[in-house]
Amino acid sequence: MIVGVSATGGIFETRESELVSVEELAFKFAVSNINRNRTLMPNTTLTYDIQRINLFDSFEGSRRVCDQLALGVSAVFGPSHSSSVSAVQSICNALEVPHIQTRWKHPSVDNRDTFYINLYPEYTAISRAILDIVTFFKWKSLTVVYEDSTGLMRMQELIKAPSKLNLKIRIRQLPPGEIDARPLLKEMKKDKEFYILFDCSYRTSAEILKQLSSMGMMTEYHHFFFTTLDLFALDLEPYRYSGVNMTGFRLLNIDDPYVASTMEKWSLERLQAPPKHESGLMDGVMTTEAALMYDAVFMVAVASQRATQMTVSSLQCHRHKPWRFGPRFMNLFKEDSKNTG
Numbered sequence: 001m002i003v004g005v006s007a008t009g010g011i012f013e014t015r016e017s018e019l020v021s022v023e024e025l026a027f028k029f030a031v032s033n034i035n036r037n038r039t040l041m042p043n044t045t046l047t048y049d050i051q052r053i054n055l056f057d058s059f060e061g062s063r064r065v066c067d068q069l070a071l072g073v074s075a076v077f078g079p080s081h082s083s084s085v086s087a088v089q090s091i092c093n094a095l096e097v098p099h100i101q102t103r104w105k106h107p108s109v110d111n112r113d114t115f116y117i118n119l120y121p122e123y124t125a126i127s128r129a130i131l132d133i134v135t136f137f138k139w140k141s142l143t144v145v146y147e148d149s150t151g152l153m154r155m156q157e158l159i160k161a162p163s164k165l166n167l168k169i170r171i172r173q174l175p176p177g178e179i180d181a182r183p184l185l186k187e188m189k190k191d192k193e194f195y196i197l198f199d200c201s202y203r204t205s206a207e208i209l210k211q212l213s214s215m216g217m218m219t220e221y222h223h224f225f226f227t228t229l230d231l232f233a234l235d236l237e238p239y240r241y242s243g244v245n246m247t248g249f250r251l252l253n254i255d256d257p258y259v260a261s262t263m264e265k266w267s268l269e270r271l272q273a274p275p276k277h278e279s280g281l282m283d284g285v286m287t288t289e290a291a292l293m294y295d296a297v298f299m300v301a302v303a304s305q306r307a308t309q310m311t312v313s314s315l316q317c318h319r320h321k322p323w324r325f326g327p328r329f330m331n332l333f334k335e336d337s338k339n340t341g
Contacts, residue, residue, distance in 0.1 A: 006304035007312055008297070009068035010050045011061060011078040011088060023078060023102065024050060026290035029266060030297035044305040046297070053079060058087040065091050066317040074312050074329060075100055075300050077293070089116050095315045096326030098333055100300070102292035104150070115330055119292045121251070123153050130197070130227060131157040133247060134167070137223070141168040143193040145184070148176075151199035154227060158197075174200065179207040185215050195223050202230035202287070206280020209239065218242035229288040233281050251288050262286070262294060303332040 051064035061084035092099035093113040101118040220243035231248030267284035
């Protein structure tokens with residue numbers, strides 16, 4: 001049997017608080033898991049090249065993706081920050097190599113490029129889902145608390161809806177650059193704002209939950225709606241018997257045996273790793289971000305196995321000579337994303 005080798009590239013940003021990003025951990029975990037399971041991918045072995053760049057450094061991102069394309073890769077994963085994404089996306093599109101994202105994307109990042117694909121739900125879909133939840137509960141008043149300007153984009157459908165829903169909306173912003181929301185929460189408590197939507201990261205959500213508890217706002221009269229897709233991954237046990245109502249989204253279907261098995265393997269691996277800084281997550285839990293990265297790598301592996309007689313070429317950024325199999329590989333990837341999505 002001839003086993004094909006498919007090389008992929010990962011460009012991941014590092015932050016001061018973490019030496020290795022969740023995306024990189026999930027990327028390596030997916031490659032390792034897929035290569036171990038020969039019944040899953042009998043004819044494909046995945047290899048990878050990983051490059052780490054500093055956050056906000058689009059020039060470094062461009063240089064590293066050119067290095068990877070020169071090595072010869074069938075797809076590029078990451079980076080995740082919008083300034084670097086645009087630079088890498090432009091190069092991948094010019095050389096017709098799939099560029100794959102698994103994080104929320106600012107609408108200003110051009111998603112019309114033929115060789116760009118993002119597994120994260122579009123902000124319009126999230127916006128409609130938020131409106132559906134608020135409509136379902138028939139709330140007459142609602143306070144929206146957002147972390148940054150991207151939150152207002154996700155609130156578009158809701159903000160346009162008050163006249164149709166007879167809904168009074170109050171919009172507040174969390175203090176920029178800090179997670180101490182207590183002065184804001186104190187004001188909301190004084191104004192008797194009981195129905196509150198929080199649009200913020202899971203890290204911020206975890207801190208806000210603690211602060212709500214310390215402010216005595218975890219009561220049966222309050223209903224908190226968190227838009228993070230990782231509310232399920234936070235430790236909610238301290239609030240279980242408070243009587244508070246809490247609503248959130250979850251993208252992962254944990255009732256699916258394959259998903260449950262993958263999450264369990266991830267958990268075992270993460271629990272054996274050195275302790276990480278405090279993030280608010282339960283120990284070993286697989287976040288939505290990590291799960292989407294796993295799915296993306298899996299789909300590249302499936303596409304690689306189906307792409308018979310496809311070879312990966314060394315590409316030069318300055319020559320603008322595209323990968324001849326790029327369009328075919330991209331079509332296979334998109335077909336698989338429809339079948340699994």
